[in-house]
Structures are given as structure tokens and as C-alpha cells.
Amino acid sequence: MEGVVTYENDLNLKATELRLGLPGTERNQEQAVSCARNNKRPLPETGDQNGGAKAKSDAPNTPPAPKAHTVGWPPIRSYRKNSLQQPKQTAAESSVMYVKVSMDGAPYLRKIDLKVYQGYPELLKALENMFKFTIGEYSEREGYKGSEYAPTYEDKDGDWMLVGDVPWEMFMSSCKRLRIMKGSEARGLGCGV
């Protein structure tokens, strides 16, 4: 490839080139020092050196290609970039969602952040740990079998619902507070009606 000789020369230049940053660090995000050639060339050659392995821009012996931190790249208007960074204000998009959790018989309530959990199993485990109890196996027909407790939540309409019936996302958007019911009340909820 005709570029090879020049490429090797460029490597030498690069070693002696004055740049920002400590020696050995990758190309700094700062200035558009003309390292363009150094960044572009290696891709096909590195592929050969690796014996045909797919050359990726993050292969260990390839200088990193200019990424999103290069000034002027990607070519998006700053107005647009800034507006995408806006703190998201809708409830659906906010990063925390604290709800009160009450346990029948407990002296005080707790609060948990629902956004921390990826799904029901994690949430239920966290509740078990928090209040030191065991929740039974969930089944659609019988609710939580094998324990005195049933996790419930109050939805937007003010009704008390059994945790686990609806998809997680829907639960997240309608749950206002949690209550761990105990005893006969709990068993009443679990029975199919």
C-alpha cells in the first residue's frame, strides 16, 4: 500500500510531537492538532497485522479514532446538543421515584426508590430484607402462597392492588405507595375471586 512508508514516518513524528497531556496518554480531547493521518491510516493495516481479525477502532494497538469529544464533531448544532442535555422534567423521565412502604404491625414506615429496581424479583427481595420477613411464591391464580404476607400497592385510583399482576412498567407508573399486608387480610387478597 503506497501509504505505508509515510505512515511509519508519521509514527516517528508522533513520538516527538508536542502535545497536551502526559506522554503515553491517548489523543487528548482538546485541540485539533493535526493528527488526522495518524488516526485514519491504521485501520486497514492493523487488520492485516492481526492476521485478518476485524480491525476495530478500539483495538489495543490502534490510536483511537476521533470520537465524540473532538471539537467540531459530531456536527450537531450546539443549541441542539444543549437542549438534549436538559434535565428531564416529566415524572416519567425523572431519575428517582420514592414511595412509602408500610408494614402491618411495624412502628414506622420506610421509603424506597422504585427506580433502583429492574423488576419484581429485585423489589420483593429488597422488601424482604428491609422488614425481615419472607414473601411466598407468586402465582396469578393464588397470589403469594406460602406466607402470611402479601405485598400490595395503592394505585392512582386509590385501590389496593396485589403487587405483581401487571407489567413492571405499568406498576411503576401507577404505584403511589406500598403496604405489606399481614394475616387474614392478606389471605383474603390472595384468593381467587
Place this chain on the structure above:
Amino acid sequence: MNYFPDEVLEHVFDFVTSHRDRNSLSQVCKSWYRIESSSRQKVFIGNCYAISPERVIERFPGLKSITLKGKPHFADFNLVPNDWGGFVYPWIEAFARNRVGLEELQLKRMVVSDESLELLSRCFPNFKSLVLVSCEGFTTDGLAAIAANCRFLRELDLQENEVEDHRGHWLGCFPDSCTSLTSLNFACLKGDINLGVLERLVARSPNLRSLRLNRAVPLDTLQKILMQSPQLLDLGVGSYVNDPDSEIYSKLVTAIQKCESVRSLSGFLDVAPHCLPAFHSICPNLTSLNLSYAPGIHGSELTKLIHHCRKLQRLWILDCIGDKGLEVVASTCKDLQELRVFPSDPYVGNAAVTEEGLVAISSGCPKLNSILYFCQQMTNAALITVAKNCPNFTRFRLCILDPTKPDAVTMQPLDEGFGAIVHSCRGLRRLSLSGLLTDQVFLYIGMYAEQLEMLSIAFAGDSDKGMQYVLNGCKKLRKLEIMDCPFGNGALLMDVGKYETMRSLWMSSCEVTLGGCKTLAKLMPRLNVEIMNENELADFSADHTPKVNKMYLYRTLVGRRKDAPEYVCTL
């Protein structure tokens, strides 16, 4: 040559509206020049430093409407430091001094001070229309002056400007007697506004056709406004957060159903997506939809919305639509002409669309002629397919977020793919390249892109030959902008006369040296060759080897500008 009296020629010229055609008319002969110049009302100045306001006024005494563009295009991407230039004040001041009957002013990438806006509002009694695109330098106080003093204002259109918001009172400066508004766009303002004032303004503007609200306007105000203005053609929703079960929401649904004329929809700057079905009733009428500032709309809510938009001609969207979502667009929007897909997370450098989405669109939407596509990866095969499916592209801008990424499948440069685009799309006027590219792609561009007027290049090419192919081959080239390419003095100086046929050339982080630029400046006195050195010491007496960080050259009839900041040197 003059078989007709001047008035007849003037009357004929009235039918010629495009500024390019009028420029052609004026070159036919001296008397046509005279008649055309004295009758032209609408003037387009693509580079505010190419000419002076005094000369414009002298040539076009009937001037009523002017478009001015200031900073180079790459200023949009932070490549041009602040206070580089592009000030509108001298223009407004000159117009005022010469009693120009200015009625319309459209500015792009210019610095607009509050003083300029105040002067504008006081000196032109018939002023009707102000359109500011990507401008900066003003606050809501300037807008207050416009609102208060322009008695016949029809249009106030603020697109993507950086405005310092002093909170709200400007809207109240429209007097009660102001009933002439046809277009009001303040979506880019970040601050609160007085909602009651807004509602009353809309209520007394029966001719309002275009209204774009900012984030501070909530859903219940929107509902009241829509009840007042069912005749709207263009609507930009501000904040759209509410409970779909509430009474306000059902009132909104009713209000929207009455808006049978809405053809263009945008905004949703804050959005609760489960409220979107309210808009399904007007979707079938939409020809233009811009959801590129609504990251909250994605997934099934987005596809449901698009399913209803069968007449869409223009779609601006975020890449969270994904390839699958683009397939929905391809199967629904058969009239689509323009598509823009923006990255929702530009900092991370991951886009959610690939070549598959682009191919899907090209095969489903044969009328497609304009595209801006930010994507994760591309292949030559995909580009070749797209070129075959859509030979009508006039604007083709592809941005692979990793700018030197090769063909994702073959690991080859993307020369062949872009070559296919320029070969197939004979009417291509604007092109932006990205991905791994060698000199070969420029050979293709020089050979086939006969109508190309604007070319943007970054991290591409191997040698001077690349740039030379383009300068040699593209006879209609007007704007060339290059960053981080290995093009040097050999390319720059190959055909110096070419630059007088172009509006401008931008080169940053290339191989061009100070010596080369000086040579060019000496050979071509009617070019301004500006060098920007913000970081290096401005040591111009040194020998000629230092490479130039940023060079911007443009043709001009008025010599070097007097408002350049310290770090800009005109050679």
C-alpha cells in the same frame, strides 16, 4: 435591445422572484441591470462580509426585504470562537440612516444585540417580519422592543437562537391594538412567560397561522389556545405533560379535533407519551412532523403516532426510533421527501440506527430527496442500494458518529458507496461525508457531482489529490468546508481563481501553512483570507512552516473587514 418601456420590463421582472434568476437578469445588459436593480425588493446576501450595506442600498434603492448570513457554517459546531464577527448592527444602522423602507429581515448565524433590535423596532414603520435562525447576542429585552414598537408586525420567528431570557414580560409588550400577527415562534426561549398574556394575544390574532410555544407553556394553556385558533397551520407544542384521564385532557382532545388545518407539528419539549393519542386525529393531515426535540417520545408511542401520518413529506426525528421504527416510516409515509435522524445521545457516541434503517427508508420512500442521517455504522452495499432506490437526492448528509469508521461488513473505505450516490443522483447539490474515505471518493465526486454546490468533509482523504479532484471537477461548487484532512498548500494553491467563483472555503486542522495562505492572499486581492489562531502565539514574522489552525476565506468586494477580533488575522 430595449423594445419595451422600462415599466413593462419591470412588470415582467416582477414575476421573477428567485434571487438567482434576478441576478441572471441583471447580467443581460446595462439597461436590464438598471431596471432590475431599481425594482428589486428582496435581496439575499449569503455572506455579510462580501459586500457593505451602503453598496447594497445604493444598488437596490427599493429594498424592502433582506436575508443576511454571518458566521461560517462550522460555527454551528463550536469551531468558531465567540466574537468572531457577523454583527447585524452596522446593517440596521445603515438602513436607518438611509431611510430604507425595511419590512422584512431574516438573519442566520449573526450576532444580534438588543441595541440592534431596538433600533430596528424604531426606525422602520412598516416593519413586518423578523426571522432569526441560529443567532445570539440578544435578550428578551430586545424582543420587548420589537413587540412594543412594530405596529404592523406579522411575523416573529425565532429558530434555535441562544437568547438570554429575562423572564416573561416581553410578550406583554405587544399592545392591545396589535392584531396582525400571523406567525409567532418562541420555542427556543427557556424562561417562563405570562400565560394569560399569551392567551389574550392569541385571542386577538385572528390571522395567526403559525404558533410555536416554548417549554413554559403547559397543556391546559395549549388547550385554551387551540380553542381560540382552530385555523392554525403550524403548531409547536411546548410542554405536554398531563394525566390522560383528566378533564383538561379530554378538553384538549376536543380542541385538537377542531384544528383541521394543522399541517405541521413540532415541539413536545417535555412530554408524557401516553397523552399523545390526543393528536392522532390531526396526524392524517400532517405534511411535516418534527419530534427531534422530544426524547421522551419513543418506542410504541412513537410508532403509533407515525402510523397515522400517511401524508408526511418531512420528518425530523431522534435515532431512538431505531431501524425498526424507520421501517414503519418506510411503510407508512409514501410521500416522504425529507428525513432527518438526529442522535439522542451525541456525547456517548452511540447512535441507535444503522445502515438498515436507511435502506428501508430508501426502498419505501421513492420521493426522498433530502436526508440528514446520524448513524452508528454504514456499508458500501447499503449506500449503493440507497443510490439505486433514490436517484432524486438533492441533499445527502451522512454522519457516522465514529468519523473514520470503515464499511461495517467489509472493513473497506466507503468510497464506493458515496461514489454510487454521486453517480446516481445527478441533481445532488449538497453533500456531507463521513466514515473511512480515501482520495478515491473525491475522484468520484469530481467526476460525477456536476451540480454540487456545498461539500462538507471531515477526517477524509490521503493527499492533496483529494481536494484537487473536487476543485477541478465540481464546476458549481460554492461552499467547501474541510476539517482534519491531509490537504495542504499544493491543493490550496492549485487553482486560486476558483475561489472567486465560490462563496467561501473553510479549512481547519489540515496541512495548510501560513506561507501557503499568504501566497494565496497575495495572488487574490479580492479574497479575504482569514486565519484564526487562538492558542498559538501570533508570531507571523517566523518562517513559513507553521501550520494554520483555522482558515476561512471568502470572496468580497469590500476588502478586509474592520470588526475582526484580535485572534483573527486577514492576510
